[in-house]
Amino acid sequence: AQSVAQPEDQVNVAEGNPLTVKCTYSVSGNPYLFWYVQYPNRGLQFLLKYITGDNLVKGSYGFEAEFNKSQTSFHLKKPSALVSDSALYFCAVRDPTGGSYIPTFGRGTSLIVHP
Amino acid sequence: ETGVTQTPRHLVMGMTNKKSLKCEQHLGHNAMYWYKQSAKKPLELMFVYNFKEQTENNSVPSRFSPECPNSSHLFLHLHTLQPEDSALYLCASSQEMDRERYEQYFGPGTRLTVT
Numbered sequence: 001a002q003s004v005a006q007p008e009d010q011v012n013v014a015e016g017n018p019l020t021v022k023c024t025y026s027v028s029g030n031p032y033l034f035w036y037v038q039y040p041n042r043g044l045q046f047l048l049k050y051i052t053g054d055n056l057v058k059g060s061y062g063f064e065a066e067f068n069k070s071q072t073s074f075h076l077k078k079p080s081a082l083v084s085d086s087a088l089y090f091c092a093v094r095d096p097t098g099g100s101y102i103p104t105f106g107r108g109t110s111l112i113v114h115p
Numbered sequence: 116e117t118g119v120t121q122t123p124r125h126l127v128m129g130m131t132n133k134k135s136l137k138c139e140q141h142l143g144h145n146a147m148y149w150y151k152q153s154a155k156k157p158l159e160l161m162f163v164y165n166f167k168e169q170t171e172n173n174s175v176p177s178r179f180s181p182e183c184p185n186s187s188h189l190f191l192h193l194h195t196l197q198p199e200d201s202a203l204y205l206c207a208s209s210q211e212m213d214r215e216r217y218e219q220y221f222g223p224g225t226r227l228t229v230t
Contacts, residue, residue: 034218043119043205043221051215090158094217101146101211102171103219105158 002027002095006106013081014114021076021089021109029097033074035065038088038108047089050074061085081113117141121206121222128196129230136191136225138206145212147189148219149181150205158205164189165211196229203227 003026013019025031032051036044048059055067065076076089088110092103119140128134140147149161163171164183178200180192189206203224210216 032217036219036221041224041226043121043223044207044219046218046220049218051217092219101165101217102160102163103217107157 002031002093002104004091004093004104004106006089006091006109008109009107010110010112012112012114015083016080019078019081019085019111019113021091021111023074023076023091023106024072025074025091025093026072027093027095027097029095031074032094032096032103033065033067034092034094034103035059035063035074035076036090036092036105038090040087044090047076081111083113083115086111086113119206119208119220119222121204121225123225124223125226125228127228127230128193130196130198132196133192133194135193136204136206136227138189138191138222140187140189140206140208140220140222142208142210142220144208144210144220145186146209147183147186148207148209149189149191150207152203152205152224153201162191193227196227198229201227201229 005024034049035047038044050057050067058064088108090108091106094103122137146165151159160173161175162181182190205224206222207219209219
C-alpha cells in the first residue's frame with residue numbers, strides 16, 4: 001500500500017524568506033514522487049517530480065525538492081518566497097511495484113506568503 | 116487549444132436535473148481521471164480510464180456515470196444529485212507506460228452547486 005502525509009495544514013512565511021512544505025511517504029518499493037500547486041478556483045498544476053537519479057530535483061517557478069530515502073521524505077523548498085507563491089500545495093506518491101499506477105495525494109498544505 | 120479543458124466551468128443544478136461534465140485532453144495521453152474536491156476534504160479519486168477502459172471505480176454512487184468514448188474525451192453524467200455532491204470536479208490525464216511522463220495534468224475544474 002502507498003500513502004503520503006503532509007503534516008502541516010498551513011505554512012506561513014514572510015516574503016523573501018526561504019520556504020519549506022513537508023511531505024513524507026510510505027511505499028513498499030522505490031517511490032515516484034510529485035508536487036502540484038493549486039491556485040484559487042483552478043486545477044492542480046504539476047511542479048516537479050522525482051523518478052530516479054539526483055535526489056535534488058528542480059521544477060517550475062524556482063521550486064525544488066529533495067528526495068530523502070532514509071527519512072522517506074520529499075520536502076518542497078524555495079530559497080526566497082514570493083507573495084504570488086501563496087497557494088495550496090499537494091504532494092503525491094506512486095509505487096511502481098504496488099500493482100497500481102494510481103497516485104495517492106496528500107491532504108494539501110496551504111502556503112501563505114506575507115508581504 | 117492545449118492541455119486539459121473542462122466544460123462547463125460552473126454549473127448549478129437542481130436535485131432532479133440531469134447534466135453532463137465534459138473533459139478533453141490535447142496531450143496525447145492514454146489515461147484520464149475524474150476527481151472530486153470538496154472544501155476541507157482530501158482529493159477524492161472517482162474514476163480512472165486507461166486506454167478507454169475503466170480501471171477504477173472508487174465506490175462512487177450510481178448517480179455519477181462516467182463515459183470515455185476515446186482516449187481524448189471523458190464525460191461525467193450526473194442525475195438526481197444531492198446537495199453534498201456540490202464540489203469542484205477535476206479531470207486529469209497522464210501518459211501510462213512511460214515513467215518519464217507519469218505526472219498528471221489537470222483541467223481547471225467544474226464548480227458544481229446542487230440546490
